[in-house]
Amino acid sequence: MAEPNEKLIDAKQNLAKTRVLQGKGLGREYPAPGRLPPGQKLVTDSWPVLDLGLQPEIPQDMWLLKVSGLATERTFKWEEFNALPQTELITDFHCVTTWSIYDANIKGVLWADFIALLKVKPEATHVMFHGYDGYTTNLPLTELAKPDVALIHSFAGKPLERVHGGPVRMWVPQLYGWKSAKWLKGIEFMPKDKRGFWEVRGYHNHGDPWTEQRYSQP
Ligand SMILES: Nc1nc2c(c(=O)[nH]1)N[C@H]1C(S)=C(S)[C@@H](COP(=O)(O)O)O[C@H]1N2
Numbered sequence: 001m002a003e004p005n006e007k008l009i010d011a012k013q014n015l016a017k018t019r020v021l022q023g024k025g026l027g028r029e030y031p032a033p034g035r036l037p038p039g040q041k042l043v044t045d046s047w048p049v050l051d052l053g054l055q056p057e058i059p060q061d062m063w064l065l066k067v068s069g070l071a072t073e074r075t076f077k078w079e080e081f082n083a084l085p086q087t088e089l090i091t092d093f094h095c096v097t098t099w100s101i102y103d104a105n106i107k108g109v110l111w112a113d114f115i116a117l118l119k120v121k122p123e124a125t126h127v128m129f130h131g132y133d134g135y136t137t138n139l140p141l142t143e144l145a146k147p148d149v150a151l152i153h154s155f156a157g158k159p160l161e162r163v164h165g166g167p168v169r170m171w172v173p174q175l176y177g178w179k180s181a182k183w184l185k186g187i188e189f190m191p192k193d194k195r196g197f198w199e200v201r202g203y204h205n206h207g208d209p210w211t212e213q214r215y216s217q218p
């Protein structure tokens with residue numbers, strides 16, 4: 001089994017440490033006027049790829065999505081997932097490493113439609129998303145309730161490429177990209193917050209691009 005690229009992870013973690021004091025509070029105007037969040041650069045010729053040095057290959061018919069924690073346990077296979085109501089969206093997407101893309105045309109199952117199928121216990125307040133590469137990222141249910149949050153499988157009318165997290169990834173476009181887990185494997189409902197992979201390595205716990213919540217003290 002392949003291992004994450006430790007050097008790459010260390011480099012990003014160190015960057016997060018040196019950047020803690022930048023961003024919010026240094027006299028920039030918040031929120032910045034216009035469509036591009038502060039400190040971001042628009043990329044128009046490509047969609048960059050970010051990962052831990054692993055790009056797991058999960059054929060559609062092997063892909064399983066497990067719901068666990070404070071919800072009735074369920075496992076979705078591709079056919080069941082694909083039979084759920086499908087929505088097409090166009091959103092922007094912003095990565096903490098400063099690239100942004102506009103008008104990503106994506107398709108999948110809205111979080112609102114997905115969660116409506118589950119029996120989530122009232123004590124659940126947060127969710128941990130798990131990827132097939134071992135990646136995790138945490139989100140509050142309040143943030144997931146926002147529009148355009150979805151479990152997606154297509155981009156620009158084609159199946160989501162493996163490098164971008166196919167067969168299925170999360171899409172949480174109002175926050176920095178690290179909150180959108182690729183190669184989605186598990187959705188764990190939690191009674192309180194708990195930091196995920198980058199959140200314990202110096203990334204901000206929330207990750208709002210408009211107020212540049214890039215890095216933070218643990
Ligand atoms: N499973 C998994 N999901 C992940 C990551 C990862 O390493 N593993 N990287 C995150 C980061 S840091 C970003 S910016 C986005 C990038 O998505 P992209 O590679 O499709 O542009 O995926 C996020 N989701």
Ligand SMILES: [Mo]
Binds near residue numbers: 050095096097177
């Ligand atoms: Mo990122």
